Amino acid sequence: MEFGRRRPLLRVRGRSIAWLPPLLLLAGVILLDFNTGAHFRIITWIVLVPGIAAAICGVWTTAAYSLLSLVTYVVVDNAWPDQYQAGFGDFLLVALGGALATLAAVVRMRQERQVGHIRDIAETTRRTVLRPLPPRWAGLEHAGVYLAADVDARVGGDFYDIQPSPHGTRVLVGDVQGKGLGAVEAAAALLGTFREAGYHEKDLTTVAERLEIRMLRHRSHTAALGRADGDRFATAVLIAFPEDSPEAIDVTNFGHEPPLAVGPRGVRELPSGDGAPLGLGDLAGGLPPVHRLPLAADETLLLVTDGVTEARDGPGEFYQLTREVTRAVAADPGRAEPRRLVRRVRDGVLRHTAGRLEDDTTIFAVRRLTGPGGAPGPGDASDPRDASGPGAVPGSGGVPGPGDVAGI
Incomplete structure (x- = not known):
């Protein structure tokens, strides 16, 4: 379960696929690293994977990609001869990048919750006025x-x-x-x-x-x-x-x-x-x-x-x-x-x-x-009761959302 409520940025037929772009990037970095030769190693680019996840995924998904990127870096780098390995310095870079990406995801999710709360207040105000x-x-x-x-x-x-x-x-x-x-x-x-x-x-x-x-x-x-x-x-x-x-x-x-x-x-x-x-x-x-x-x-x-x-x-x-x-x-x-x-x-x-x-x-x-x-009925001119109750739904009454037509 993702940390905090949010609306997934990428959806197909109602299902979130926000996890897919970081996975494709991870696979692409691995393939390129094995196909670009020993003198042009790009395995360190794997640090971009948790960064992408932090922008479009939840906190736990970002943390998972951070750990997966770190493990993948170790496995792929050790597959090369010693003289061509990126080494411990790049390992620290990938680890630090994953930690910062996870922290960024936490901050983003908190901001999204705050914005959602503000929008809820605005929606309540709108329904109170209209x-x-x-x-x-x-x-x-x-x-x-x-x-x-x-x-x-x-x-x-x-x-x-x-x-x-x-x-x-x-x-x-x-x-x-x-x-x-x-x-x-x-x-x-x-x-x-x-x-x-x-x-x-x-x-x-x-x-x-x-x-x-x-x-x-x-x-x-x-x-x-x-x-x-x-x-x-x-x-x-x-x-x-x-x-x-x-x-x-x-x-x-x-x-x-x-x-x-x-x-x-x-x-x-x-x-x-x-x-x-x-x-x-x-x-x-x-x-x-x-x-x-x-x-x-x-x-x-x-x-x-x-x-x-x-x-x-x-x-x-x-x-x-x-x-x-x-x-x-x-x-x-x-x-x-x-x-x-x-x-x-x-x-x-x-x-x-x-x-x-x-x-x-x-x-x-x-x-x-x-x-x-x-003909007048309940809630009509002869009825003093306010008819704005649970049966009145957005888009069907007097309080459509921006761009929504009431009753359509």
Whole structure:
């Protein structure tokens, strides 16, 4: 058993073959030493074997190769006449090289465990901020993807959630200004408020007010701590799916990217953000109004953060979201389905940027369920319980890993 948990670097059909390269090198050194002549001995190169093992194998495998290299050196060197033997000096070199390689493997394995622990913490943080959501919940079918600009961070200031309530289902998508832990804290504060206010408050305007107040309180707290991010704000779109209007939605936009209504008949851009971002409402003289807008049963609502609309290619051209989605739906109306739509935008952004994202990127698509699956059930709008439980798995709910599409 290898020392510490790790993910093997070389695998074939699920089995690790990290032990193979050092073994091939060992065999190659032996063959070359016997075939290069007495005046050009290369048996000392066997010291490379434990060095290679230290880079790709575990501690015990590296130690085994160190011992095997030392024994092989003695056997092969003694097979030559005395005048051509490499001698005791090279024996010490091979022994020292094996010891240092084993020590290097110990250090590497400890670092890998530490990095794994940090990633576990980041994953826990991600699941705390962006809780898992069932793919069909609260009368809605949805899919979402979150792509972190820093692939090791796994979490940033983008956020989204669905909150069922006795007053209809509410959806929130947003982007906190800035990066780092400060943005994560602000996103968590806003989501916490949304989950409470979105359930208890009947009026969407009141939910918007609660979000604005929470952002101001969060800024006041960070400023009191003397932190430099005391002026942080967030753009967001707050949406309600009213039960009394099955082909309409209520939308209030806090300076966020305008949502797109995507359906078999084409793509419509909903009104853009006519209000200030959360935390800056006093500068605009109040909160943005709530608009009631038509949304057909076969239309999907597509919401993105500026990581999509500001994605650039090599020459600096922006990704044309509306144009690309329009082309995709015109070629195949079935691409308006949430999972396929999110996957299409994700692949388009990554292709456009050649995989080099400059900002955290969130793509979220949602539409009403129709037919038998559209009836409320446990965890739907009539159920006050949180459905983010063991049944919500990565890639099937609201918390996909970087590059994974929820529900796909």
